């Protein structure tokens with residue numbers, strides 16, 4: 001399976017084309033729209049989210065709500081384009097009137113300066129329109145479809161928030177949730193997409209305070225995937241390791257700076273005796289583990305335990321408290337002025353991270369098994385799981 005997204009942040013439309021989805025899968029458009037809504041929600045987002053209400057249109061590859069095996073086109077309209085139609089019209093020739101919002105002042109922490117130098121753009125709008133995280137809308141739409149493929153073989157995936165600006169959710173509270181469905185209910189109901197109500201309150205207070213000070217915040221998200229069979233990915237080469245692919249897909253999200261599996265960076269502090277997952281065997285279950293320090297991976301392969309990933313997002317780079325930069329034309333220093341921006345988007349990014357994990361795991365699954373028909377895929381996965389149990 002492969003996909004490509006297209007579209008500028010203030011352009012007319014966002015599009016994704018996905019190739020390699022098996023035929024015969026019944027698609028729920030409501031589930032995709034629900035995930036698009038989840039991505040738009042969250043405390044600390046700016047005014048753009050009041051304009052958009054992302055809804056997907058499916059334009060190809062599906063008939064009577066069932067996939068055909070042909071490329072699937074997903075489409076979302078940018079409502080904000082109405083305010084930018086002259087400036088962002090793909091085919092209107094440039095005139096002084098529609099070039100008024102030309103950008104010549106690169107924002108620190110954005111792609112603006114290097115993107116301009118690399119592509120020889122003199123209007124940095126040509127960079128920022130595509131480097132904007134508006135594009136993650138389509139990744140969430142694609143990821144939502146991938147979750148529907150994965151659900152067919154019993155895989156569930158959830159992204160949520162662990163930390164914002166140094167306020168950390170209390171891990172021990174995770175024990176009250178029996179499964180990801182319960183955890184999803186709680187985190188969907190929280191304005192900061194976290195599972196700890198006390199941390200939620202503190203996070204919201206900190207976001208308010210930070211916004212008043214003209215500053216921004218980053219944080220940590222977590223994604224859990226349950227039900228993945230062992231043996232996806234391979235130890236045989238650097239480019240076949242599935243944990244490496246997942247890490248790349250997470251750091252490929254705008255503003256993500258680090259990723260860890262299982263105990264992650266805490267491994268540095270503990271001896272090996274506290275870090276591995278001992279192996280047990282029972283007739284009924286086959287091989288199993290009682291712990292999951294390794295976050296579901298050994299040798300770049302899923303080991304049958306839940307995949308557990310944490311990742312860090314840097315603070316939003318556009319600040320109302322302006323940072324120094326240099327005008328690319330005049331070479332004069334200036335302090336940036338801001339029209340609008342998020343104070344934090346960690347809540348939205350948790351949903352994007354969930355989507356990236358779904359895309360990467362679905363791709364690995366479809367690489368391993370027959371992808372023509374969803375029913376044949378399910379039969380093959382079932383036979384594979386039985387083989388593993390009897391190993």
Ligand SMILES: Cc1cc2nc3c(=O)[nH]c(=O)nc-3n(C[C@H](O)[C@H](O)[C@H](O)COP(=O)(O)O)c2cc1C
Nearest residue numbers: 109110111131133254255317318341342345348349
């Ligand atoms: C969901 C989401 C929303 C974002 N919103 C903003 C924003 O409102 N303002 C901003 O300056 N950056 C925002 N960012 C971050 C920038 O897109 C990102 O920092 C920038 O494109 C540079 O990429 P890099 O941080 O990966 O180097 C957002 C990121 C995500 C994932």
Ligand SMILES: C=C(O[C@@H]1CC(C(=O)O)=C[C@@H](OP(=O)(O)O)[C@H]1O)C(=O)O
Nearest residue numbers: 046048049131132133134137254340341
């Ligand atoms: C549009 C989205 O996020 C945008 C991501 C973003 C950036 O620089 O990444 C900057 C802001 O865009 P604008 O300048 O239009 O307000 C955010 O609103 C979205 O998440 O759908």
